[in-house]
Amino acid sequence: MLSFHSISKGFSGVQALQDVSFEVSGGAVHGLCGENGAGKSTLLKVLSGVHEPDSGSFEIDGKPCRFRSALDALNGGVAVIYQELNLVPEMSVAENVWLGHFSTKGPFVDFKELDRKTRESLERVGLDVHPSTKLGSLSIGQKQMVEIAKALTRNAKVIAFDEPTSSLSAREVDTLFGLIRELRSRGLAILYVSHRMDEITSLCDACTVLRDGKHIETFSSMSGVDAAMIVNRMVGRELAAAMTDSGRDLGEDVFEIRNVEGPGLKEPVSLAVKSGEIVGIFGLIGAGRTELLKAVYMGKAGEVMIANTAIPRTGPVGSIKSGLVFCPEDRKHEGIVPMLSVAENLNISIRRTLAKLGFWLAKGAEKDNATDFIEKLRIKTASQQTPISNLSGGNQQKVILARWLSERIKVILLDEPTRGIDVGSKAEIYAIVRDLARKGIGVLFVSSELPEILALSDRVFVMCEGRIAGSMPTKDATEAKLLSLALPKGGAA
Amino acid sequence: MNFKQLLAQSGMILVFLVVVIGSYLIAPQFLSKDNMISLGLQVSTIGIVSCTMLFCLAAGDFDLSVGSSAALGGMVGVFVGNMTGSLFLGVLSALAAGALVGLVNGVVVAKFKINALITTLATMQIVRGLTNIIGHGTPMSASKPGFDFLGNQAYFSVPLPILIMVLFFIGFGVLLNRTVFGRNTLAIGGNKEAANLAGIPVARTKIAIFTLSGMVASFAGVVLASRLIVASNNAGEKLELQAISACVLGGVSLSGGIGTMSGTVVGVLIMGIVENVMRLKSVDAFYQMVVTGTILLLAVLFDRVKLRILNSSS
Numbered sequence: 001m002l003s004f005h006s007i008s009k010g011f012s013g014v015q016a017l018q019d020v021s022f023e024v025s026g027g028a029v030h031g032l033c034g035e036n037g038a039g040k041s042t043l044l045k046v047l048s049g050v051h052e053p054d055s056g057s058f059e060i061d062g063k064p065c066r067f068r069s070a071l072d073a074l075n076g077g078v079a080v081i082y083q084e085l086n087l088v089p090e091m092s093v094a095e096n097v098w099l100g101h102f103s104t105k106g107p108f109v110d111f112k113e114l115d116r117k118t119r120e121s122l123e124r125v126g127l128d129v130h131p132s133t134k135l136g137s138l139s140i141g142q143k144q145m146v147e148i149a150k151a152l153t154r155n156a157k158v159i160a161f162d163e164p165t166s167s168l169s170a171r172e173v174d175t176l177f178g179l180i181r182e183l184r185s186r187g188l189a190i191l192y193v194s195h196r197m198d199e200i201t202s203l204c205d206a207c208t209v210l211r212d213g214k215h216i217e218t219f220s221s222m223s224g225v226d227a228a229m230i231v232n233r234m235v236g237r238e239l240a241a242a243m244t245d246s247g248r249d250l251g252e253d254v255f256e257i258r259n260v261e262g263p264g265l266k267e268p269v270s271l272a273v274k275s276g277e278i279v280g281i282f283g284l285i286g287a288g289r290t291e292l293l294k295a296v297y298m299g300k301a302g303e304v305m306i307a308n309t310a311i312p313r314t315g316p317v318g319s320i321k322s323g324l325v326f327c328p329e330d331r332k333h334e335g336i337v338p339m340l341s342v343a344e345n346l347n348i349s350i351r352r353t354l355a356k357l358g359f360w361l362a363k364g365a366e367k368d369n370a371t372d373f374i375e376k377l378r379i380k381t382a383s384q385q386t387p388i389s390n391l392s393g394g395n396q397q398k399v400i401l402a403r404w405l406s407e408r409i410k411v412i413l414l415d416e417p418t419r420g421i422d423v424g425s426k427a428e429i430y431a432i433v434r435d436l437a438r439k440g441i442g443v444l445f446v447s448s449e450l451p452e453i454l455a456l457s458d459r460v461f462v463m464c465e466g467r468i469a470g471s472m473p474t475k476d477a478t479e480a481k482l483l484s485l486a487l488p489k490g491g492a493a
Numbered sequence: 494m495n496f497k498q499l500l501a502q503s504g505m506i507l508v509f510l511v512v513v514i515g516s517y518l519i520a521p522q523f524l525s526k527d528n529m530i531s532l533g534l535q536v537s538t539i540g541i542v543s544c545t546m547l548f549c550l551a552a553g554d555f556d557l558s559v560g561s562s563a564a565l566g567g568m569v570g571v572f573v574g575n576m577t578g579s580l581f582l583g584v585l586s587a588l589a590a591g592a593l594v595g596l597v598n599g600v601v602v603a604k605f606k607i608n609a610l611i612t613t614l615a616t617m618q619i620v621r622g623l624t625n626i627i628g629h630g631t632p633m634s635a636s637k638p639g640f641d642f643l644g645n646q647a648y649f650s651v652p653l654p655i656l657i658m659v660l661f662f663i664g665f666g667v668l669l670n671r672t673v674f675g676r677n678t679l680a681i682g683g684n685k686e687a688a689n690l691a692g693i694p695v696a697r698t699k700i701a702i703f704t705l706s707g708m709v710a711s712f713a714g715v716v717l718a719s720r721l722i723v724a725s726n727n728a729g730e731k732l733e734l735q736a737i738s739a740c741v742l743g744g745v746s747l748s749g750g751i752g753t754m755s756g757t758v759v760g761v762l763i764m765g766i767v768e769n770v771m772r773l774k775s776v777d778a779f780y781q782m783v784v785t786g787t788i789l790l791l792a793v794l795f796d797r798v799k800l801r802i803l804n805s806s807s
Contacts, residue, residue: 320692337683
């Protein structure tokens with residue numbers, strides 16, 4: 001159905017793809033795995049006409065394709081559902097589905113016809129919303145369905161998904177998988193990119209692993225293939241050691257929150273973290289986890305105590321001064337300043353402390369600080385002056401961690417510290433976090449990945465619908481126990 | 494660094510050199526000392542105002558009220574100067590008036606989160622109105638001797654307005670590159686939310702930028718009034734657009750986060766030179782407008798192409 005023949009693509013010096021060949025058959029879900037920077041995104045961009053390959057070609061149904069733009073690719077039967085959906089939030093669902101292909105009566109848009117056709121295509125993906133609903137009011141899962149409906153209206157033969165579940169709730173993931181299986185049974189070829197190994201093993205019929213732009217292996221059947229095998233191919237080294245913890249001594253309470261309230265929280269929250277302890281917060285999307293961290297970091301209501309002293313509740317500036325820092329979940333929008341260099345992003349917060357008289361930049365000290373952390377955290381970057389947007393997600397996250405490690409911190413709040421980060425960097429970030437805890441810094445982190453909660457935390461709190469639903473030491477926790485606490489009770493479920 | 498990157502990064506300097514050489518070929522008197530001084534005087538107001546406009550744009554905002562603030566500055570300066578007979582008091586009250594306008598802009602934009610375009614569009618009209626109220630709708634002449642000091646004094650035969658402009662270029666360049674305030678400005682323009690979460694005082698920095706902008710604009714207005722020995726109620730019209738044009742011409746991004754002082758200086762000079770040469774060749778004013786507009790358009794197109802080259806090679 002879809003076959004790649006020795007695709008190569010380079011960007012001034014970096015070989016993103018090198019001689020990649022494999023085949024995806026129709027009526028099958030084909031997983032695509034690799035660490036960040038392995039070339040998955042570049043391959044999708046070649047497929048969707050964003051990049052032209054330097055050499056090599058690909059065929060659909062035996063016909064060679066040469067797409068010069070995303071529109072070309074759409075017309076050629078290829079649709080890519082990106083992590084960041086390409087939809088217009090202010091327009092209706094119908095307009096989004098048919099964008100660029102409106103039904104018209106003379107010069108006017110025929111809204112009646114548009115509605116009818118949209119209803120049809122929404123039915124095909126099993127989405128029950130009115131075509132005139134504003135797109136922005138839908139949940140992320142529903143938006144994804146709209147994007148898929150849109151792809152189907154263009155008679156897509158190949159649909160590629162780029163990390164489609166990274167911001168979906170468990171229930172939405174089930175719906176999506178149902179739909180993907182339905183598309184498969186209709187004979188479409190599905191290319192499925194994900195960092196979640198359980199998804200690859202449960203959903204996919206075949207799977208290809210890329211590493212450093214090269215094709216490593218294609219498993220043409222998933223029977224007998226398990227997550228560990230795939231991860232081994234992805235990293236080319238054993239990770240088990242880095243993933244395990246050597247244990248830490250717990251001390252007194254270093255950090256305590258009392259009756260913290262904020263938007264998205266249904267009742268005041270109180271909890272405490274001991275020195276040397278890593279506390280995880282688990283919950284589904286919308287459970288109020290991010291909201292809780294933000295309320296602690298920048299809210300006004302409630303008390304936050306560090307080493308038994310209440311800190312001023314005046315927003316980020318005051319929190320940082322007291323040694324409380326926050327790494328946001330949404331790196332792109334809340335973490336990095338994309339056009340600035342690695343060094344600028346790293347020194348953004350410590351800068352005022354380093355500066356002479358509080359305003360005159362200490363260029364030398366800033367440079368040393370950046371050099372220091374780039375080496376210590378093994379941040380992969382061409383130079384300090386490289387724009388941070390050129391780095392992979394894992395390395396960007398390390399820069400943001402370095403930003404806070406530069407400060408004299410006592411407590412760190414981490415929101416989804418490894419979201420969208422490859423397995424190799426994940427292990428390194430776990431090691432950094434454990435090291436912080438060992439130094440007596442209180443760590444409170446949020447994650448929607450159960451394996452991460454179980455691997456990293458000493459104690460876990462579960463949130464559900466804006467409340468703490470329960471807590472337990474991690475050694476007593478199982479995936480099933482945590483999930484049952486996280487799922488809404490009563491009417492909604 | 495490969496050739497393409499070198500070309501892209503030094504592109505504006507190249508364009509600048511081409512403009513200078515081209516101007517000399519078109520009008521040989523262009524490089525004469527007299528013309529250089531008249532060019533300098535001609536761009537001095539825009540040059541001074543562009544310094545703070547750079548900061549506004551780099552922070553992801555606009556300040557459309559600078560033209561009106563310049564007129565207000567000149568008017569208040571002459572008014573107070575005439576009343577008290579002191580140039581010092583005139584300048585001081587003009588600065589205070591400009592700072593007040595900027596403070597209002599800053600507080601409305603940063604604290605009440607109103608769009609800067611709308612906010613400064615409103616204050617632009619308010620301030621222009623106030624200027625006319627003070628001046629009774631007509632220009633006001635400076636009656637006390639000595640008021641022309643800022644505008645007409647010269648050192649080493651270079652008029653003071655040009656020296657002031659150069660000092661501003663250097664001062665604000667240092668402010669942008671060597672101080673926490675300057676780097677914070679670029680970080681806020683690059684990603685406001687990230688800057689806030691990283692502990693940068695976003696609102697305070699923005700208020701400071703607008704206040705500076707108002708003060709600098711009104712100071713530029715005093716210098717202009719001092720040079721002409723009269724404060725015109727119509728002074729500084731379209732100054733805001735000229736300053737924004739000059740910045741954009743110098744590679745400052747309208748969406749914030751990107752901007753350099755050297756680029757801004759080049760932008761100011763290119764705008765000034767083109768106008769200067771057309772004046773030397775007695776080109777009709779209407780044609781001049783067509784040409785300056787075209788240059789701005791080409792400059793932004795060039796910038797886009799440059800970005801594409803840089804991105805494709807990274």
